[in-house]
Amino acid sequence: MDFVLVGLLLVASLVQAEPSCPKGYQKVGDICVDEDECQDIRCGKHSICHNTLGSYYCTCQTGFFSKTPNFTTITGQCRDINECTRSGGTPCSENMTCVNTIGSYKCSCLSGYQKNSTKPEVCIDVDECAIAPHVCEYGICSNTPGTFTCSCPQGFRNQGNSSTPCKDIDECDSEEHMCGKNGSCLNSIGSYHCRCDNGYSNYGNNQSKCTALKCERANSTSEPVDTVMGGLLNILTSTCQSLSRPAGQQLTGKEHAGETLLKELLSVSEAVVLGGALNHSATLSTFLGAVEETMHLISPQLNHPLTRIHNNVSEAWLAVRKDRSPPNGSVLLTMDDVHLNMSWETAVGSSYPGYAYVALVSYKGLDSRSSPVQVSEELDMSQRNATYQLNSRVVTALISNPHTQALAQPATLTFKHLQEGSVSEGLNYSCVYWEETPSGGVWSGRGCVKAELNSTHAVCTWSHLSSFAVLMALYPIKDSFELVWITRVGLTVSLVCLFICIFTFCFCRPIQGTRTTIHLHLCVSLFIADLLFLFFISSTGNKGACAFVASLLHFFFLAAFCWMLLEGVQLYRMVVLVFHTTLRPLYMFIVGYGVPLAIVLISAAAFAKGYGTDRHCWLSLEEDFIWSFFAPVCIIILLNSFFFIVTIWKLAAKFSTLNPDFSKLKKLRSFVVTAVAQLCVLGGMWVFGCFLFQEQGTLVMSYLFTLLNSLQGALIFIMHCLMSKTVREEYSKLFGTVCPSQKKRYSDFSTNQSSNSQQPLKSLQSTGESEI
Missing domain, CATH: 1.20.1070.10 (Rhodopsin 7-helix transmembrane proteins)
Structure with a gap:
């Protein structure tokens, strides 16, 4: 036991006697030398070790970062930097996309761009239309920055978005195809055409719906009326017959065929008006109805948006629209003496056959002398049995909408008076339309929503369409007592x-x-x-x-x-x-x-x-x-x-x-x-x-x-x-004879006068004018 204790004390004394190196150093011989801690992996992944005297510290590699600038821990210090999302903005140039990598990033061109051969760091647009001219097939390729678009013509549509090729639209592949129920639809590449059944027509517009023809007046007019109207009904009949041909034989519509028919219609109408055949209500009804029905057949055949034709008696203004979608907005037709203002929505109505029109026909030759001025009972009663005269041009207004008895939006007609005069006790104006009756027809005011009348113009707003005019009502003015007395x-x-x-x-x-x-x-x-x-x-x-x-x-x-x-x-x-x-x-x-x-x-x-x-x-x-x-x-x-x-x-x-x-x-x-x-x-x-x-x-x-x-x-x-002196003398003689109290006075006067003028009086009696 003592021996062990002595040994320990000896060792301790030896240790205290030999000197030691500080931390971070190591003894090499008798010298303490700095220890290189970086020889061991101490900083962890993506870091760099930096040795110092007696110590070391760690930093992150490029593309990495640490919350602690210099650290000595071993793990979890360095994290990757996302250069594509840092606050300073993307490091890539315009038209490039940034892709982050571990410790770095790379830039690539966006879709539709490619690197410039001379400047790889710049991306330029790729012209897809030049590389692949038929990329749109039936469409037109338009290059845009980074992409392209395909514009499809009528009858085609994109297969997907606007950058996809165009493919044909099968217009006939629908339950209610473009030709309607009364026609057969034949599809073709980029188009189609319709064949109408017998009794139906698309008026030469082979991509419009087939609608029923209305030729009743041409088929039902009496022989006397037909004789009076002459060529007018012939135009209506021939036009109906040409449009009523069986499917596959209908006219496809020649250029300006509508204009030719319209000129012929106005020419024949002029002959009817000037011929004086419209002095009966029956013939006037037939005339106005035949003109209106013929205009319905001619108007869809016109090719120009606006058509105006006139002669000495008649004038016609027509606005026609033929688009895939119904027109909208207002339409104004203006003549010298009348204006028509209405909306395209009213002209189209509930169904759109592929065309719409608004027409206004003015008859300059129709007046109170050439046409009957017969008024309806309600108008005559309201005007106190007045005498009527037409005081404006008679006009016919018509639209493609077949339902015109109750318009969704009213139509406004502005007339200029033929004879100007202020409304007074003996004069008034009325907005009227020609109403057909079993006996012929009368002028009626029913359906006039609003009337604004002055001495020069009449603004008439109607809820239906027909033939219209302005009547001047002349009231019988009773003579005054003073005039009768005088x-x-x-x-x-x-x-x-x-x-x-x-x-x-x-x-x-x-x-x-x-x-x-x-x-x-x-x-x-x-x-x-x-x-x-x-x-x-x-x-x-x-x-x-x-x-x-x-x-x-x-x-x-x-x-x-x-x-x-x-x-x-x-x-x-x-x-x-x-x-x-x-x-x-x-x-x-x-x-x-x-x-x-x-x-x-x-x-x-x-x-x-x-x-x-x-x-x-x-x-x-x-x-x-x-x-x-x-x-x-x-x-x-x-x-x-x-x-x-x-x-x-x-x-x-x-x-x-x-x-x-x-x-x-x-x-x-x-x-x-x-x-x-x-x-x-x-x-x-x-x-x-x-x-x-x-x-x-x-x-x-x-x-x-x-x-x-x-x-x-x-x-x-x-x-x-x-x-006359001679007559006065004779009056004096007469009064002298009648009044005895003056007999002597007048007798003397007469004697003197007779002695002086006896010979001239005889001369007057014998010659009559010899005194002169």
Whole structure:
């Protein structure tokens, strides 16, 4: 035990006596040398060991990182760096993609790009269309950065996305194919065509649905109507027959065939309108219906988006769309006197056969004289039995939509008035359409959603389509109490004055002569005319009696003007001619009464219904019958004006001679002045009378006509009786005889006058005009 203890103490003393090396060093001989810890794997994977004096530290290799910059642990320190996602951005250039690797990365070109041979670090676009020209097959290849697209023509579609080849579309491979149920579909590469069954047609558009043809009017018109319409129904029939051919034999549609048919339609329509065949409601219904149905057959055959054709009577505007998808938006068709505004959606309707059209046809030749103005019962009742006239162009509006009785969106027609006038108590306007009835047709206002009317235009909004126009309603204006009073009093005064004139011209012997005879019959004609006018002008209850009164007024007023013409001729002969200045009585009666009678008989034979209207027993405005009076009056006024101008010119020449007979010339001048004044009053009266007897005669014209009509009798009495010295002397004798208290005074006056003027009076009686 002691021995062991001694040994241990000896060893301990030896150890304390030998020196040791610090950590990180090792003793080599007597020297402590740095120990290279990196010779052993101490830092772990992807790290680098760095030896230091007495120690070491570890760092990560390039492409790796550690949370601790210098570490001495062995494992889990270095991790791979993802260079493709670091915050500094991808290290690759444009059009490249970055691929991370362990401790590094690599860059590759995107799809559709390739490395530039001269600059490998740059990727350039690959032109796939140049490398593979047929990559799209039936389509058109368009290169784009990094890729390409295939644009497929109509009838083809991409097999996948836009970069896939185009393949044919089988339009016939569907339950409801493109041709509809009434046609057979035949597919072809990139296209198809339709063969329609009998009775159906696609109007030459072989890629449109087959729809039923409507040719009822061409097949069901009566023989008389067919004769009147002539070529119009022939066009409808021939067009229907050509489009109704069996499948495989239908027309494929020649270029401009639609335009040719449209020109022919308008040409034939012009002949129908100008031929005067539309004066009955039945023929007008057939005409408008035939034009509308023919337009439905022609419109789908037109190839241009807009077509306008016109002639002297008709005008047609058509807008046509032939696209795979239905058109949308608004469509406006504008003519000189009418505009149509509606939407394409309304024109297309619920089904789209591959085409759509909007058409507007205007008939310039249709007016109140050439077509009937018959209105529906509801319109007539609302307008208080007014008289109607067409005050716009008659137009037909039609669309491809077969269901036009209740439009989803209304159509607006804007008309320009043919006769402008403000709405008043006696005038109004109505938006109307031609409604077919079993007996023919009438103008009706049903279906007008909105109407905006002024003195120049009418804006009519309709819920259906047909043939439209604007009616001018003329209300019968009841004469005022003042006008009736002036008429009665004035005509009574005129009749009294004319009666005195007739009595004077008949029984005043000193003034007997040719001019007196003319004045006598002038007064007789005016007296009878005024008498009829006063008591019978408004007797319209009995049409026969009213027509008789109108014919008598026509005759006697014309007779008055004819006798005035004779007075002008007589004055001309008295001034210009030296001998034979007196007109023969036979010639005077032939002109004074024979000419008016001939005019009345010819007028009655030509248009017997022209005598008598709903308001007056006078000449009707229909068929311009009123001109059977105004035309002769205008001719007589012009002739008399010529005679008076020549007479006045000759009188002025006679006054300027060296030895004029002033007594004769002054008397002639007074004759001419009175005759001109007489012509002005009676002629001026009928200038206003021209407006009075029109349906829209104004109250002002009524007053002027009445005043002048009242003045004519008084004027004749003043000019031919009171202003004549001889007549005044005869009146004095007459009053002297009637009033005994003045007998002596007038007797003396008469004796003196008779002694002074006995010889001239005899001369007057014998020659008639020798006093001059």
